[in-house]
Amino acid sequence: MASQEVDLMVVGGIALTADQDWNIYDPGAVAMDEGAIVGVGPRHEVERAYRGREGIDASGKLIMPGLLNAHTHAPMTLFRGIADDVPLEAWLHKYIWPAEAKWVGPEFVRLGTQLAAAEMIRSGTVLFCDMYFFQDEVAQVCKEVGLRVVIGEGLVDFPNPDYRTPEEGLQRNECLLQKWGDDSLVIPSIQPHSLYTASSDLLRQSKALADEYDVPYLLHVSETRSEVQESMEKYRRTPVGRLADLGLLGPSTVAIHGVHLTDEDIVLLAQHEAGVVHCPESQLKLASGFTPVPQLLEAGVKVGLGTDGAASNNDLDMFGEMGTAARVHKVIAGDPTVVDARQALSMATLEAARVLGLGDRLGSLEVGKQGDILVLDLDVPHMVPVYDITSHLVYAAHASDVCTVIIDGCVVMRDRELLTLDEGEIFARAREMARQIGEMR
């Protein structure tokens, strides 16, 4: 049988597929054509079946699916470290909101997204789900960079730098749904900020749009204890209970954070097949609490991991999130067997894809899925020797071990060199922006 010619072959090395059966091939290989995976398996089998027009030698390295960051506010990289170790209210009212009111505009969002894209690609993230303002700019940057993104305007009741009224916000978002609906890299979504910043009308109208266009519907839910208390006082319902009452829970609904959940909340999320995004480092740093991940998983709720914005984490490194998630839930449960390494890695790959309704396209190395692939260096002291590659990825690997990143079959970082971003220029502009912001403070 003659071998078939394809666009790109990555030949390993250990190939960790992160598929349902957790297949690992050593040595393994992946063949890609027209942006999609056409072959994955033992190296000799893939090599026999395919010839690559381009080849990447990953011998002695690790091949794995790219990481998915299920919740962030990418442009906030420009506010990283502006105010840490302060109470949440002071952080929001005294620092973040005034700074946003003064500085956030299309140029700010473009630059912040470029900076975030550099950090994310370097740390192996191939898709991020973003909630912020000026999302068309975020989408444009990601197209230029070749990074996958789920975009969603933060929909709120009050005027903001992007739009003056909720109606305008909805219109802006519908334009995004139409403009980016068929794009290969950009996935539009609907993202009301939360139940306390968006009215029932805005929540309902935006849900109707999500249903009409069949896109994910994400919002911050039960992040802090005071949010839940206020909801109980005002509506005699938890935020999740309110979502259910308003008919807003469904398979496309995603509760970002979901920290303070009652048993009934968890049952509701499971019944409606809704998803949850856990952002461990941000939840720790803001002292909000922890998403009850083991309980959610037991109830059958989909859970993905996210970094949250760089102003509350303070990095966009999914390796850090996996390691923190795997460790923190053990001590909370008093049981070192909960959230094991495979579970933590799944929440940053296939489970995150399922939360975002992309489980059939992304999240694992399987034939038919998009060619979003990482190559990791194993020639670093903390990865030698290897007994269990999954354990190493969660408990020992660093973002800096990522050497090559392929998204949609295109190489965007080769041997730690970013091919689609000019970091020098981005850094210089970000420093200049920070100088101006610093002067205002």
Place this chain on the structure above:
Amino acid sequence: MVAQEVDLVVMGGIVLTADPDWNIYDPGAVAVDRGAIVRVGPRHEVEGAYREREGIDASGKLIMPGLLNAHTHAPMTLFRGIADDLPLETWLYKYIWPAETKLLSPDFVRLGTQLAAAEMIRSGTVLFCDMYYFEDDIAEACKEAGIRVVIGEALVDFPTANCKTPEEQLKYTEYLLSQWKNDSLVVPSVQPHSPYAASVELMRQSKALTDEYGAPYLLHVSETRREVQESMEKYGRTPVGRLADLGLLGPSTVAIHGVHLTEEDIKLLAEYDAGVVHCPESQLKLASGFTPVPKLLEAGVKVGLGTDGAASNNDLNMFGEMGTAARVHKVIAGNPTAMPARQALSMATLEAAHVLGLEDKLG
């Protein structure tokens, strides 16, 4: 004024001194001669005062003190990832102890230390405090690599790969103390494994060695709830209470972990000026709990950070420990102002040096 000639000048860049006043110079510089810092300050002041035989240009970079890892078992890098996500007892009894019994040797320890040294130097650690076996070989490997180390043979009631009896272990420890006491890089110490793995006799005799040689005395204390329960059942005292009763608490005593501490324990540690080592990532991963760092600091107890061994962390990266410590204690306290960044960095620099009795030299 003629500029003085020195071995090395590092010119910045931001200089973060991490001194008690948290001085930061931007741009700053550091002048080093015969292994010691002779001047640190604004770049133009240092530049004019010294001529360097070697210069490092750190423009646009950050200059800071090296990180101190106050507790690890370096050779266990060779067991990294061998058994994760298991109950503590299974991990210890089924994997780690059998593997150690079968494999430990001077060569194993040397190789594991070399691997650990590569990882630690790459992640900015300049000193680690080690408890393991064949510590003389660990000291040799560190001398060759040029990394600072506090060595301490784990003292236990049972035979080890290195020593058949507690008496032999004590003799070996005394050999380490006299062999390495004047070394520039190697700091010998005394490290009984824990109050449950070392007899009263062994703890007392080893403490006498500590006092004689002026060396730090470190042991695992109150790491798990079960350890404290067993101590209460057997002795009617917490492990820290027992240390106090036995006369083993003092400024050179360091309680590694100190997770499950009572109010009285904290008071005792403070009264005796003892130190504590917090290993956040290992404590999370083994589900042991968290060292009550804010309470200890409030009581005036010295607290340093450590990684613990690579089989329970699973890396030796002090940046990870600082970040985890700073974040975890916020959520435990329900207060995002708990454990600010400066405190976390201090626990990996000057406070760690303090815990190990090295604050005059390092940090």
